[in-house]
Amino acid sequence: MxxxxxxxxxxxxxxxxxxxxxxxxxxxxxxxxxxxxxxxxxxxxxxxxxxxxxxxxxxxxxxxxxxxxEEVAFASQESAECHFFAALCARPAGEAPLAALRGATLDAWGSIGGALEQLVPPELHMRMYRVIESTPSLLAVHLRRIAELEERLAREIARREGLDIDADPRPRLVVAMFGGVIRVAGKLWTEGDEDSVVTLRDLTAFHLDYVGPTLAEKWDK
Amino acid sequence: MxxxxxxxxxxxxxxxxxxxxxxxxxxxxxxxxxxxxxxxxxxxxxxxxxxxxxxxxxxxxxxxxxxxxEEVAFASQESAECHFFAALCARPAGEAPLAALRGATLDAWGSIGGALEQLVPPELHMRMYRVIESTPSLLAVHLRRIAELEERLAREIARREGLDIDADPRPRLVVAMFGGVIRVAGKLWTEGDEDSVVTLRDLTAFHLDYVGPTLAEKWDK
DNA sequence: TGTCAATTGTCAGACGCTGACATTAGCCTC
DNA sequence: GAGGCTAATGTCAGCGTCTGACAATTGACA
Structure with missing residues (x-):
């Protein structure tokens, strides 16, 4: 529901x-x-x-x-995750996998406020996110939930690309790598003192743009 | 200790x-x-x-x-994780980050048996790994522990490359992407019915080799 | 051997969570 | 609109995890 x-x-x-x-x-x-x-x-x-x-x-x-x-602690996260998944499904079919994931992220962060405020004030949602990141037992559950979300994302990517998820590792791999990047951005945001969603969105975009350079054989200083 | x-x-x-x-x-x-x-x-x-x-x-x-x-359930994992970290530290200094991580993985999986058998029979360790992957509460903790390990790995990568971990996102990003790939391989292994370490090691190597193709703009079918 | 300190056992109790059963309160029919 | 049906709630007892406090035991060392 x-x-x-x-x-x-x-x-x-x-x-x-x-x-x-x-x-x-x-x-x-x-x-x-x-x-x-x-x-x-x-x-x-x-x-x-x-x-x-x-x-x-x-x-x-x-x-x-x-x-x-734990479940009540993730009530607003649940909404946010569904919101993000929906954003991916709404991306144009022609887009490449990583580009679609990137686009969905930015879309979702842009419109998250409206989707949430039915349930809780967005500001409370953000504060709760910090609590989750800084409470070991909650962080653990959060990571598991993310893993479950990633599975759904991978299936959607596979669908978009017309691939069999059990035969081709690439859908799960993009999503896993993408998820890793998102987590790094989220964690850094938590450690900073900027509270706004915009900051988090920009931070995420910035990190996503770094995927290419990061995989280069030799890093330039 | x-x-x-x-x-x-x-x-x-x-x-x-x-x-x-x-x-x-x-x-x-x-x-x-x-x-x-x-x-x-x-x-x-x-x-x-x-x-x-x-x-x-x-x-x-x-x-x-x-x-x-929970802690007792991860006793042998603890050893394995330390073993892997040590393997990364032992990689030649010239190696590129992702290559070093890949090498460390294969090294660690090759020599894990000896490091473990002091504590528990390696076969028991492997069976326990399956239990962890299939028990939600343990899986959650496992993912958090992996995240902590990734933080240490990122610091080691930064050290190798002579970078400031707080100024450059790349160390954390490679590790995050790498971690994602490892998890996909590990999960698939759990779902299969091959029990041997060799299978897991090969599966991991296979997935790591797919990182490049996965990030290509257009996937070929 | 006797003293000191570390390890262990016992006990009581807080907290998360569940099954069973009684009670209340919305819903629907006549 | 009275009465019966059923879903939602409250009450109670109890299991399992985990902790603090204190007493009993056991290795270490003079």
Missing amino acids: TTDEAVAGTTTPPPAGLRERKKQRTRAALVRSALELFTRQGYERTTVDEIAEAVEVSQRTFFRYFANK | TTDEAVAGTTTPPPAGLRERKKQRTRAALVRSALELFTRQGYERTTVDEIAEAVEVSQRTFFRYFANK
């Missing part, structure tokens, strides 16, 4: 039942409270009971919305 | 005190029992109490040797 929203950029227009709307509100409240607490006092120092209490539901209810404490 | 052993390939010759040797034995016993249990019945289905009981120590003692349940 979150997937569809992110891809189409719409919330289901019919208000549906009261029941359903209440569920959505509870879920959103849990996400917001959780991210607020995580960014304020840290992920580890926040207990599930605290989050539940802030929304005035029982701990058991929290675990009916999220499989575990 | 494990680091030094792996790098130098030696166990501290003086037997040290009885106390110290007993500690080493307990530690090794915990690792072996843990990996045995993990590979036999799965990581999640193995409790810390079980591991402790198999070695006849208290649960509390287990947690004095390992910070958490």
Whole structure:
């Protein structure tokens, strides 16, 4: 469901039942409270009971919305990832693989704000990203999620190029290399003190442009 | 301590005190029992109490040797990673970055057996690798550890090339791309049913040779 | 041998997470 | 609009990971 929203950029227009709307509100409240607490006092120092209490539901209810404490921390990441995947699918068919990935990245970073603000303030999303990068257990999960996203990206690339993903290693390889570059940019951004999305976008573009020179046999100083 | 052993390939010759040797034995016993249990019945289905009981120590003692349940699962990986890092440091200074990484990989896979068997049977190490790749929580930690290793590799590459790691993105970029390729190879190996190290080494080499063609503007079919 | 310090065991408890069952509250029909 | 159906929630008990505190044990060394 979150997937569809992110891809189409719409919330289901019919208000549906009261029941359903209440569920959505509870879920959103849990996400917001959780991210607020995580960014304020840290992920580890926040207990599930605290989050539940802030929304005035029982701990058991929290675990009916999220499989575990980590999941709620990635709620807004989930949207962002879907958004990026959609951006790749929207790139023109003629584009070469790496160019398409590059284009999708810039497109996605340009329009991420709108896709997110339904769920959480973009600024909170950005602060949470920093928390993820600096919390070992969350970073681990984040890297696994990225790996899963990369698998989907590779399949899309294979589709675009009309290749069999199990026979040709190149789709997975571009994506893996691309992913590596993205991570370097993201990590550097986290370590800096510039908060804006634009900075991150430019940093990413800059690093992507360095792929060629980096693979040259001899590096010039 | 494990680091030094792996790098130098030696166990501290003086037997040290009885106390110290007993500690080493307990530690090794915990690792072996843990990996045995993990590979036999799965990581999640193995409790810390079980591991402790198999070695006849208290649960509390287990947690004095390992910070958490995950750590013991990566004991042999730790050796392998150090071994690989040492292999990179041993590559001739003139070699280009990517070539050095490639060479180090093949060197390391060639000599990994000897470095490991002090701790666990290499065959157990390989089976454990599969468990890691197929257990979500372990995979996550594994990816984070790889990321940490990549940081060290990048610093070594920067040193070799006489570059400032914070000023030039290329060291981190090669390593990131390289890491991506390695992961693709490793994952494919896990999915196959060939168990041997040689297969993994060849698969890795094959994928590394594909980096060039993969980055070509247009892929030929 | 006796003292000192390191290692281990025991115990209590916080926290994440789950199954089972009772309770509440939206929905739908008559 | 009363009553029955079902989904959502709360309550409770319990397992597993992990930690702090304190007591008991055991190697080291004078």
